[in-house]
Amino acid sequence: MTSAGPPRDHGDPGDAPTVPPPLTEPAPARRPSAAEEARTIAASTNTGTLATLTADGDPWASFVTYGLLEGAPVLCVSNLAEHGRNLATDPRASIAITAPSTDADPLASGRVTLAGHVEAPVGAERDAAREAHLGAVAAAKYYLDYSDFTLWVLRVDRVRWVGGYGRMDSATGRDYTAAQPDPVAPRAAGAIAHLNADHADSLAAMARALGGYPDTESAVCTGADRYGLDLRLDTPRGMAYTRVGYPRPIDSIDELRSAAVELVKMARGG
Amino acid sequence: MTSAGPPRDHGDPGDAPTVPPPLTEPAPARRPSAAEEARTIAASTNTGTLATLTADGDPWASFVTYGLLEGAPVLCVSNLAEHGRNLATDPRASIAITAPSTDADPLASGRVTLAGHVEAPVGAERDAAREAHLGAVAAAKYYLDYSDFTLWVLRVDRVRWVGGYGRMDSATGRDYTAAQPDPVAPRAAGAIAHLNADHADSLAAMARALGGYPDTESAVCTGADRYGLDLRLDTPRGMAYTRVGYPRPIDSIDELRSAAVELVKMARGG
Numbered sequence: 101m102t103s104a105g106p107p108r109d110h111g112d113p114g115d116a117p118t119v120p121p122p123l124t125e126p127a128p129a130r131r132p133s134a135a136e137e138a139r140t141i142a143a144s145t146n147t148g149t150l151a152t153l154t155a156d157g158d159p160w161a162s163f164v165t166y167g168l169l170e171g172a173p174v175l176c177v178s179n180l181a182e183h184g185r186n187l188a189t190d191p192r193a194s195i196a197i198t199a200p201s202t203d204a205d206p207l208a209s210g211r212v213t214l215a216g217h218v219e220a221p222v223g224a225e226r227d228a229a230r231e232a233h234l235g236a237v238a239a240a241k242y243y244l245d246y247s248d249f250t251l252w253v254l255r256v257d258r259v260r261w262v263g264g265y266g267r268m269d270s271a272t273g274r275d276y277t278a279a280q281p282d283p284v285a286p287r288a289a290g291a292i293a294h295l296n297a298d299h300a301d302s303l304a305a306m307a308r309a310l311g312g313y314p315d316t317e318s319a320v321c322t323g324a325d326r327y328g329l330d331l332r333l334d335t336p337r338g339m340a341y342t343r344v345g346y347p348r349p350i351d352s353i354d355e356l357r358s359a360a361v362e363l364v365k366m367a368r369g370g
Numbered sequence: 371m372t373s374a375g376p377p378r379d380h381g382d383p384g385d386a387p388t389v390p391p392p393l394t395e396p397a398p399a400r401r402p403s404a405a406e407e408a409r410t411i412a413a414s415t416n417t418g419t420l421a422t423l424t425a426d427g428d429p430w431a432s433f434v435t436y437g438l439l440e441g442a443p444v445l446c447v448s449n450l451a452e453h454g455r456n457l458a459t460d461p462r463a464s465i466a467i468t469a470p471s472t473d474a475d476p477l478a479s480g481r482v483t484l485a486g487h488v489e490a491p492v493g494a495e496r497d498a499a500r501e502a503h504l505g506a507v508a509a510a511k512y513y514l515d516y517s518d519f520t521l522w523v524l525r526v527d528r529v530r531w532v533g534g535y536g537r538m539d540s541a542t543g544r545d546y547t548a549a550q551p552d553p554v555a556p557r558a559a560g561a562i563a564h565l566n567a568d569h570a571d572s573l574a575a576m577a578r579a580l581g582g583y584p585d586t587e588s589a590v591c592t593g594a595d596r597y598g599l600d601l602r603l604d605t606p607r608g609m610a611y612t613r614v615g616y617p618r619p620i621d622s623i624d625e626l627r628s629a630a631v632e633l634v635k636m637a638r639g640g
Contacts (some may be wrong), residue, residue, distance in 0.1 A: 132590075147476045149419030149466045159429045161466035162423035163481040163532070182483075182530060196419045196431035205509045206417045211433040239475045260452060262433070333389035 120337035122312025127366075129310075129345030130327040134261045134269035135279035138212040139171055140325075141199045141261070143281035146236040148197040150175070152186035160186055166195070167229075167236030171277050173214060173254040174221075174229045176237070176244050187252055195254060208264045216257035216273060220250060229253050287353040288324040293358065295321045297331075302364045307333045309367040311342030312331040326350055329363070390607035392582025397636075399580075399615030400597040403538035404531045408482040409441055410595075411469045411531070413551035418467040420445070422456035430456055437499075437506030440512070441547050443484060443524040444491075444499045446507070446514050457522055461487040465524060478534045486527035486543060490520060495499035499523050512516040557623040558594040565591045565599075565630065572634045577603045579637040581612030596620055599633070 132140070145206055150164045162183040166173040173195050177184040187343060194215035201209035223231040229251050243249055246309040259271040271279075295303060300318065306329070315335045323330035328345035346359040347366070402410070420434045432453040434441040445467050447454040457463060464485035472481035491499040499521050504510050513519055531540040541549075565573060570588060576599070577586040585605045593600035598615035616629040617636070 147468075149421075149430035149431050151421035153421075153427075153429050157423075157427060158462050158485065159421035159423050159464055160483065160485065161419050161431060161464045162483055162530075163468050163476075163479075165476055169552055192428050194429055194431045196433055198417075198433050206433075206435055206507075207509060209433075213430065213432055215428065215430065239477060259430075293601075 118338065118341050120313075120335055122340075122342070123314055124312050126312035126342060127310040127345065129343040130349070131343065132282060132285075132325055132327060133271070133275070133279065135259065135271040136274040136282060137263060137269075138214070138259045138261045138276055139279045139281040140285055141210050141212045142168060142171060142173070142197055142214065144199045144286055145197065148173070148195045150183055151194045151196070152183050153190045153192060154186055155189060163238070164195070165233075165237040167232035167234070169225075169229050169232040169253060171279070172256060174216070174233045174236075175252045175254065176233050176240050176249055177252065178243075178246075179248045179250055182262070184248075184250065187218050187281060188250070191219065193218050193254060198263060210261075211259045211262050212262070214254060214256045214276070215259070216255045218252035218254050221253045225253070226251065237252065282325045283352050284356060285323065285325040288356065291353065291356050291360075292321050292324055295324075298359070299364075302360075302367070303329075303331060304333070305367040306344045306363050307331050307342055309369070310344045310363070313340060313342060324356060329360070382493060388608065389513060390583075390605055392610075393584055394582050396582035396612060397615065399613040400619070401613065402552060402595055402597060403541070403545070403549065404543040405541040406552060407480065408484070408529045408531045408541060408546055409549045409551040410555055411480050411482045412438060412441060412467055412484065414445070414469045414556055415467065418443070418496075419478070420453055420466045421464045421466070422453050423460045423462060424452070424456055425459060434465070435503075435510070437502035437504070437508040439491075439495075439499050439502040439523060442526060444503045444518055445488070445522045445524065446503050446510050447522065448513075448516075449518045449520055454518075454520065457488050458520070459617075461489065463488050463524060480531075480533050482532070483530045484524060484546070485529070486525045486528045488522035488524050491523045495523070495569070498519065516517050519568070543621065550581040552595045553622050554620060554626060555593065555595040558626065561623065561626050561630075562591050562594055565594075569630075569634075572637070573599075573601060574603070575637040576614045576633050577601050577612055579639070580614045580633070583610055583612060 146165050150162050152160050154160050164175055166175055194213050196213050196328045199210040256273040256276050259276045262268040303319040306314050307319040308314045313333055316333045319333040321329050322332050326349045329344055331342050333340055347362055350359050386626055416435050420432050423429050424430050434445055436445055464483050466483050469480040526543040526546050529546045532538040573589040574586050577589040578584045583603055586603045589601045589603040591599050592602050596619045600611050603610055617632055620629050
């Protein structure tokens, strides 16, 4: 590849590996919506990067901490700082949040942009916003009540979610606010490790019977959420990805074990 | 503290701990400039958050990867993505970069905003920019040459550096470009651990003789760079911070040991 070579389009995979298609129709497997994915990412950390407008209308990126009030980021910024001055002059803002990841490829990580405008909360909402920020950013107790700091609630008008390569979608602010963060995914690492260490045969059986890949040789669980399991599998035709859905959504990590048992029964015709 | 209480100003530390002042004049100890700190942070990672302008002039924050070409961030973004469309329409942009940190308090981490405008490099600069991006973001080889991806170089007009609580400064784009990233700080973790584990007495001697705190009871090295060591120390009056400077700047981590030995000699009147 040289910069002088012919342009290549996304439609031409070039030397990228090809993924074998399913051989049978996969069983239905609900995925979290973009709004749910966005709520989950927003709930996964307490830092992000804010984009605001300078007095000249230039875009200004700056590191911020936040808490969440029904999904709305609550900022506490100094009016002496550039982003604080910007927000006081023009309330338009967006925040980019990246989920913590151990993947060596940064573009494989999930991230979200929440765009809208900030408002200074008043009355009971101010109290709730204050608690939301303090609950997420303990160190804020040292400066939150200084007079040059302002609490801002970001009213989310629109959302762009990127789940990694090729997984992305938009959501309205309304859908984002109505959604709930996933109760399972952020706590699933231990359960996933257990599935992979002790139940590899069951995962392969799920991929064969439910995932559309009857030629699965082995399978690894790469994620678990309220609706199902993500699987990566090997076939004689190459590596592929699929997903298997529980019979019913679950509400907590405590239900993951029984949901996985039900999946095994379904996979084995039970 | 309640939200109904009287406002407190930065000038009123309230219940924040007070820091005892030096008792003697500290020896001169050069610090990295804001431009140098910014170059060091920019060189410490390959991910940041870009702020661009939408068609409506709204600020848009989005996750990006980058390489560096003489300090200028080199982006490779899809024209199909929102930030790609934004840059193609309005070249104004800034990027916020946060140094990797293990500190539990996110606001203690170093970060920088580089603001300016993007240009599509041409000719030899395009080749250099391409190599700079690929050198920093290995996965870019899979998409960099697709026709919907554009290489952009961010021409840095101004810089805002925040080194943590109370350490911050601005720099011009010219000073930023002329500065060099620190050759020592990013590789100093092992040497700092060794100093703290095996040479605590020497660090305390430095703090007493050179750092302005003759009543130092113990000292810990919290950072090392091309110009000197940062120390945190305990005195009967409370915890304080100081800095000791090598006789001459050093150019590599290999010189840190001999520089530290020289500091010990200076501290012990050698």
